[in-house]
Amino acid sequence: MKEEIRRAIERLSGFDRDHSAEAVEAAKAVGALGVEALCAALDTPEALNVPRARHALKDEIARRDPAVVAPALLRALAHKDWRPNQVACDVINLMQEAMTPALIDNLETERQPNGRINTMLILRRMGASAAAPSLVKLACEDSVAEVRATAVEALGYLGVAQAADAVVVALDDTSPAVRLKAVKAAGWLRMCDAAEGVVAFARSADTEGRAAAVYALDRIGDVRATPFVVDCLEDPDPYVRWSAVVALRRLWKEGCETPLEKALEDTEETVAAAALETLCIAAPTKARNRLAAAMEDPRPALRRTAGFYSRTVGTG
Amino acid sequence: MIEIVDQHTTVGETFMDGSDELTAELLADMLSGCRHTARFISTDARNDAGEWPVKSVKQLQEVIRPLEGAVEGWIAVNPYFLEAALEAIELGVRRFGMKSVGEMIQYMEDWVTDEYMVLPIVQLAGDLDVPINFHAGEALHVEGVMHLAESYPRTRFIMAHFGGRAWRMAWRLVKDAKLPNLYVEINGSPTPELAAERIAAAIDAAGVDRLVLGTDFRLAPGARYEHGNRLLDALEYVKLKDTDIERICSLNAREVFKLS
Numbered sequence: 001m002k003e004e005i006r007r008a009i010e011r012l013s014g015f016d017r018d019h020s021a022e023a024v025e026a027a028k029a030v031g032a033l034g035v036e037a038l039c040a041a042l043d044t045p046e047a048l049n050v051p052r053a054r055h056a057l058k059d060e061i062a063r064r065d066p067a068v069v070a071p072a073l074l075r076a077l078a079h080k081d082w083r084p085n086q087v088a089c090d091v092i093n094l095m096q097e098a099m100t101p102a103l104i105d106n107l108e109t110e111r112q113p114n115g116r117i118n119t120m121l122i123l124r125r126m127g128a129s130a131a132a133p134s135l136v137k138l139a140c141e142d143s144v145a146e147v148r149a150t151a152v153e154a155l156g157y158l159g160v161a162q163a164a165d166a167v168v169v170a171l172d173d174t175s176p177a178v179r180l181k182a183v184k185a186a187g188w189l190r191m192c193d194a195a196e197g198v199v200a201f202a203r204s205a206d207t208e209g210r211a212a213a214v215y216a217l218d219r220i221g222d223v224r225a226t227p228f229v230v231d232c233l234e235d236p237d238p239y240v241r242w243s244a245v246v247a248l249r250r251l252w253k254e255g256c257e258t259p260l261e262k263a264l265e266d267t268e269e270t271v272a273a274a275a276l277e278t279l280c281i282a283a284p285t286k287a288r289n290r291l292a293a294a295m296e297d298p299r300p301a302l303r304r305t306a307g308f309y310s311r312t313v314g315t316g
Numbered sequence: 317m318i319e320i321v322d323q324h325t326t327v328g329e330t331f332m333d334g335s336d337e338l339t340a341e342l343l344a345d346m347l348s349g350c351r352h353t354a355r356f357i358s359t360d361a362r363n364d365a366g367e368w369p370v371k372s373v374k375q376l377q378e379v380i381r382p383l384e385g386a387v388e389g390w391i392a393v394n395p396y397f398l399e400a401a402l403e404a405i406e407l408g409v410r411r412f413g414m415k416s417v418g419e420m421i422q423y424m425e426d427w428v429t430d431e432y433m434v435l436p437i438v439q440l441a442g443d444l445d446v447p448i449n450f451h452a453g454e455a456l457h458v459e460g461v462m463h464l465a466e467s468y469p470r471t472r473f474i475m476a477h478f479g480g481r482a483w484r485m486a487w488r489l490v491k492d493a494k495l496p497n498l499y500v501e502i503n504g505s506p507t508p509e510l511a512a513e514r515i516a517a518a519i520d521a522a523g524v525d526r527l528v529l530g531t532d533f534r535l536a537p538g539a540r541y542e543h544g545n546r547l548l549d550a551l552e553y554v555k556l557k558d559t560d561i562e563r564i565c566s567l568n569a570r571e572v573f574k575l576s
Binding site: 093124125126127157158159188215218238239242246269270273274277281300301304305308 | 431432435436439440443455463466467469470481482484485487488489492
């Protein structure tokens with residue numbers, strides 16, 4: 001590193017947030033020394049201590065040719081320290097599409113798992129659906145579970161059709177974290193093909209997993225999952241029971257009335273009120289007979305829900 | 317002159333603790349230089365207000381009452397203090413006529429947007445017919461707001477900041493879901509060009525009828541309100557019709573918050 005660049009970075013590293021104005025000037029001085037100096041600063045977490053100076057460096061870097069600064073930005077994404085990660089993300093966010101090809105290539109070539117993960121996070125934020133083939137590959141083949149989980153999640157958020165096969169594969173992954181992300185992705189992608197796998201996952205999952213699975217089945221909307229969701233009305237966890245009650249609005253079919261009416265007596269007011277709302281939405285005729293009693297219920301959420309629906313569906 | 321309704325503002329600490337008085341004159345001073353009139357929906361700026369929300373709501377009412385509707389109340393709650401939160405919402409809405417609940421700030425208070433303890437607050441907002449504003453600055457927040465809005469169709473939701481850094485994801489999910497009870501918060505910062513891209517995306521996602529202005533502006537001594545001019549610059553940059561501009565600036569907020 002040239003001596004003048006080393007000195008400029010050392011000066012920038014010496015400021016704390018109580019000396020923001022001086023730090024910003026020092027950051028601009030680094031920028032005045034050119035791309036090499038900016039890239040060196042990006043490799044030096046101590047030079048990125050002061051928020052306003054980080055913003056100044058970000059603006060300096062974002063003005064440069066993306067092709068020239070891309071290697072340093074990708075290196076910063078893989079850095080173990082959060083400060084280079086953050087500045088790189090902010091710069092890439094400004095450069096947008098100009099960086100997309102380099103980021104996608106980086107998914108294939110980056111050796112550090114956190115580099116691959118951070119690259120996926122920024123591609124996800126950019127909505128870069130062109131990354132889907134590389135994400136599918138990582139979701140199915142990467143040796144690190146956290147990388148596979150991030151890839152599956154990114155595919156769900158991006159909403160791309162190519163994701164479907166990878167999500168089905170991920171539902172059988174050896175890692176519970178990957179399987180949970182696959183369940184959520186199946187919901188976001190409304191994948192009917194995945195419904196069976198989601199139910200299988202839920203049968204051995206913890207509370208968070210069961211609730212996520214029921215919500216995914218709700219979004220998928222395949223009534224073949226309804227019997228499982230009805231079973232979840234008896235789940236020991238109230239969030240799972242609430243999720244099941246809500247899911248039945250979309251997954252309603254004949255035979256749901258009786259278990260749902262039982263849910264009206266749930267010990268949790270939140271679950272019981274949601275059950276009444278589901279009954280009013282999915283089976284209004286049946287609900288009419290329940291509304292008058294619910295309007296006298298000691299639980300305020302039930303009374304208010306009943307009050308609202310008595311105006312729309314009437315009382316029996 | 318066009319009216320701006322900014323539904324995401326805060327009343328600064330010195331007004332809340334009584335060491336300064338928020339007067340109509342101070343408010344006019346904050347708005348000097350604006351090419352619009354303005355109404356604010358505003359909450360207690362103190363970060364810990366949600367831990368003692370009943371006291372906060374009472375103090376807020378004392379501060380805004382003399383302003384006769386120029387500043388409407390917005391109830392800050394924290395779901396970790398659920399019983400007090402529900403009491404504060406009842407008090408704020410029923411007795412003081414406050415217009416909204418929020419901003420629900422999960423990232424500062426360390427809870428998950430759609431977790432179980434939040435649900436009674438969402439339910440009550442719907443029962444009392446007031447909107448609830450959730451911070452949404454990243455993907456998990458967006459996901460949580462979508463889940464709640466799907467699950468509570470009678471509650472009106474405002475997705476603050478249109479997802480922040482995850483705005484492209486918010487764009488896709490909001491557009492896909494087309495929920496009639498979900499509103500998107502936009503602003504004009506930092507420049508018309510940068511704001512315009514997000515505003516155009518928000519319109520595509522939710523429609524002109526589902527956009528409201530929110531800025532995090534803090535009403536404080538010496539503060540100048542510049543967000544309205546910036547929003548107008550951005551809306552003009554997008555080349556919206558005057559009727560759509562009026563809708564985004566105030567008509568939507570008047571409807572969703574039931575302002576007189």
